[in-house]
Amino acid sequence: MESILAKHIGTLPQIDESAFPLSIRFEEGTPVEEFIAWYRTNKAWLDDSLLKSGAILVQGVAIDNVDKFQHVTQSLGTKFRDYLDGSYPRRNLKGHVYISTEYDAGYNITMHNELSYSAKWPSQLIFGCITPPGSGGETPLVDSRTVYKIMPPEILEEFERKQLRYIRNLHAGQGMGPSWKDTFGTDDKSVVEQHCTDIDIKYEWRDNDNLRLINIRPATRVHPVTGEKVWFNQADQYHPTHFPEEVYETLMLMADGVEEDLPLFVSFGDGTKIPEATIHEIIQTIDTAVVVRPWCKGDFVIVENMLVAHGRKAYTGDRQIVVSMVE
Known part of the structure; x- marks a missing residue:
């Protein structure tokens, strides 16, 4: 800079x-x-x-x-x-x-x-x-930038190598979390599909007009102006450990016990699970610099x-x- x-x-x-x-x-x-x-x-x-x-x-x-x-x-x-x-x-x-x-x-x-x-x-x-x-x-x-530097090396290496796979399950008007109509500001499926295509979101229409979105993204980025590496993801927000226990239990009942059917879910880019202990370590590491x-x-x-x-x-x-x- x-x-x-x-x-x-x-x-x-x-x-x-x-x-x-x-x-x-x-x-x-x-x-x-x-x-x-x-x-x-x-x-x-x-x-x-x-x-x-x-x-x-x-x-x-x-x-x-x-x-x-x-x-x-x-x-x-x-x-x-x-x-x-x-x-x-x-x-x-x-x-x-x-x-x-x-x-x-x-x-x-x-x-x-x-x-x-x-x-x-x-x-x-x-x-x-x-x-x-x-x-x-x-x-x-x-x-x-600080988070990138203090993140445990083994976590940083794995997250950079595997990337992240974010899943959102959006209902059509009845269910937990936001609907796809509110999320995209339209009830026109073709408009939603075009938006997803434009920014590389995989989409899947499911039963009852529900919508699944899948984003595979890097866990870190390089700032386009400063050239600095940054920790840039929402893995902890999308991980099931983010939900309060009582909310998680209710959502899992509604999702028939399938975590990928929760409103939000994240795995590594190859589909393998991110251990709960890893998410806790990430949050604890970040909290030291907050x-x-x-x-x-x-x-x-x-x-x-x-x-x-x-x-x-x-x-x-x-x-x-x-x-x-x-x-």
Whole structure:
């Protein structure tokens, strides 16, 4: 990566380049337009800093509703993508702004890079805090370059050699998890089939108009700009160990005891099972490098999706964390 030559211009907020995520703190209540003007002046420096740090936290800007968040994100990205082909429900709030997740508040979501099971993923995620949770509900972050370096060598070698085989079983309207109609935003099978063909997803129509999707993907990637290797997969999210025990037992009853018929499943690319102990070791390894910080109203975080993975902690109370995805 080229050295950072751009300089800060204009009145500086408090900046901590040694922190992860890189921290930029404006005076509390700074108007949105003032931040946008500062961003446009310092865009070159910020772009370089994002590649270096992987994530940038901005605090103090007066973002207290979805409209203001959308206005800010429009200044940060030029082209946004929808959540087509996502694993979990994610409700669209306005334009390119989505609720970050509607997964059960009582459970954690493990670390992952958004849509890393796909052949097409967002380059950046912008998370914003409209309403902080009563307790918990943080969005933990971890540097995927660090994860690659600290992953046990025997796990890294096997995952790189075998790749991963992700399976999603989507119902037609009745069942556990999302339907294929919600996942793809259509009830037209031909549209779904064309999307799958375009991004190399194997598909199979099953009984009762249910749909099985199979993605075979690498477990690691090389960043196209920095040339750095990153741990880039969602093996732990798709593995049966991800489900809480009571949920797993219910789903297995519905799937007649066949794990590949669960809403989500993962194996190695050759079809062999990934041992539960391996998944636990992966999660434990990643957790040693995770950074967790509480949300404050108005905070937003820009995440370089290949360089940094994110998750979500269980929470209580109201929580409105929103997200926009940059292509």
